[in-house]
Amino acid sequence: MMNKRTLKKSINAICDEIFAEAVALSLYDNDRNMENDDALIRSVIMLRANYISRISHPEPGMDVQAYYKDLRDKFTAEAQQIVDQLNA
DSSP states (O other): OOOHHHHHHHHHHHHHHHHHHHHHHHHHOTTSOHHHHHHHHHHHHHHHHHHHHHHHSOOTTSOHHHHHHHHHHHHHHHHHHHHHHHHO
């Protein structure tokens, strides 16, 4: 199991990369819709804030390892969904 610090660093790094890609696409691709790009950028910011705050406060009554595994799986799924929207 990863410790909290490593998990936070990983989530921050992934969100930073997705954010940079979203900003670059919105600036350099003139055929894109600006409202959609702004919504994607906001969703990356909200994704980061949501998961970073959830790391420090695991749900009571749930096994810690199961909680962090579920958190990583959900984060991966949401991040992949945003990346797919960027690529579309």
